[in-house]
Amino acid sequence: MRIIFFIAIIGICSLFGCHDPASENPVYTDRTIIVYLGVDNNFTGEDREKIESLTQGWDKNFQGRLLIYADPQKPLTGSGDGLPYLTEVVWEEGRAVAKRLKQYPEQNSASPKVFRQVLEEIIGNYPAASYGLIVLSHASGWLPSGTLASPRTIINDGEKDMELWDFAEAIPVKMDFIVLDACFMAGAEVVYELKDKTDYLISSPAEVLVPGFVYRNMMAHLMLEQPDVVAVARDFYDYFNRQSGSMRSATVSVFKMSALEPWVALSRTLLENINGEQQVDLEQIQRFGYGKNKLYFDLGDYIKALHPERFDEFTKMVNDCVIYKAHTPGYYSAGTYSYSAIEAYSGLTIYIPQTEFPYINSVYRRLKWTQRVNPYIPQ
The missing domain is CATH 3.40.50.11970 (Rossmann fold)
Known part of the structure; x- marks a missing residue:
């Protein structure tokens, strides 16, 4: 949109x-x-x-x-x-x-x-x-x-x-x-x-x-x-x-x-079979999105919460692929007509599978990203 x-x-x-x-x-x-x-x-x-x-x-x-x-x-x-x-x-x-x-x-x-x-x-x-x-x-x-x-x-x-x-x-x-x-x-x-x-x-x-x-x-x-x-x-x-x-x-x-492939391969190492909603507080991860939905999380901030000891390594690999990234101090959301601060920005987002979204989870399985990285998806 x-x-x-x-x-x-x-x-x-x-x-x-x-x-x-x-x-x-x-x-x-x-x-x-x-x-x-x-x-x-x-x-x-x-x-x-x-x-x-x-x-x-x-x-x-x-x-x-x-x-x-x-x-x-x-x-x-x-x-x-x-x-x-x-x-x-x-x-x-x-x-x-x-x-x-x-x-x-x-x-x-x-x-x-x-x-x-x-x-x-x-x-x-x-x-x-x-x-x-x-x-x-x-x-x-x-x-x-x-x-x-x-x-x-x-x-x-x-x-x-x-x-x-x-x-x-x-x-x-x-x-x-x-x-x-x-x-x-x-x-x-x-x-x-x-x-x-x-x-x-x-x-x-x-x-x-x-x-x-x-x-x-x-x-x-x-x-x-x-x-x-x-x-x-x-x-x-x-x-x-x-x-x-x-x-x-x-x-x-x-x-x-x-x-692309080096950080995708590392993403698999760090995210394979990881149940993100159980292992981290999703409310603490930098989020972008329409209103208050929990569908677009900053990938780097998520990795930092899961694996702080691997964050610098992950960031370096991402930066080899993300050759330019920029953001203003905050972003506007039309869902809440609100302006939210950007406190973490890796340049790309990720969906974290959650039990409250069974249909989205079922479709998420067919993506090339999901098949390559193999995150935990609630049944």
Whole structure:
């Protein structure tokens, strides 16, 4: 889920940023970047705003292509048809423009079949040396569809949403990077499910406030021969860290997937058959989440509580994979309309199986993370 401040955010929908190349002479590459805007929900006008920001950030020197699939909110009045469409940002006559390429019939953009078809269509029609993916929608990490009334599992179209494993399976080629502009997508479960789908993952372990990532700056970072994924995350953090009150709320991490296995292997050593709710006081573990739920715990803080003597070793291995992480002093939760302090932050979260969530526990068993780490799960 991405949280919308209906009052406070009204005046903060346009992002202004400076071109910040990774070097004095940036080398751009042949890359097709796909932006998937699953905003057929309560994201009013989000497709237009993001396309405008991406267009403002497009440079004539970029060698690749930028394709945007958008499924906008259905209109409440007669203005607009609300049908999904495909747009390409191109350089024409001395300026960047967004050109509408195609309009689709009404479809469920949270369907794995539709998601894969869109990606395959773009990759087939616009082949490149490499690919990148940016997804904007509501999300709730690995949680199964319908677990929470709000937020929803990744990519939300009205009352429909997509399971994490279906999302991962639907990605047809390995991406240079995936940016998940959605809530709760920096969980260990999410990262491990996507381990074979991308070289780098950029996501947040907590709730993401509108306007989310800084789209105007993104292409200058991501069209580089070596995409500057850290700069994308830093722009996001810097934007929200400059805000005040509840708007000063951001958590973000960048994962290098090739460095995943050492800390996952150590996680198995430290968590295999561990009954966390019996061995530690869950109320004392740093928690991120929607309201008062106990579904997203900081992984590092959990390991520290279980195995304080192994915490430094674990942290070092995690930091080899989490190449950038940042957080504001606290985070905002839409569930309680409250702002909570962040006292521990490893860059990623974990679900601790609990007896009060039998359905969630049953689904948790099928995740690649769970099968690899083998935690204790209550019957």
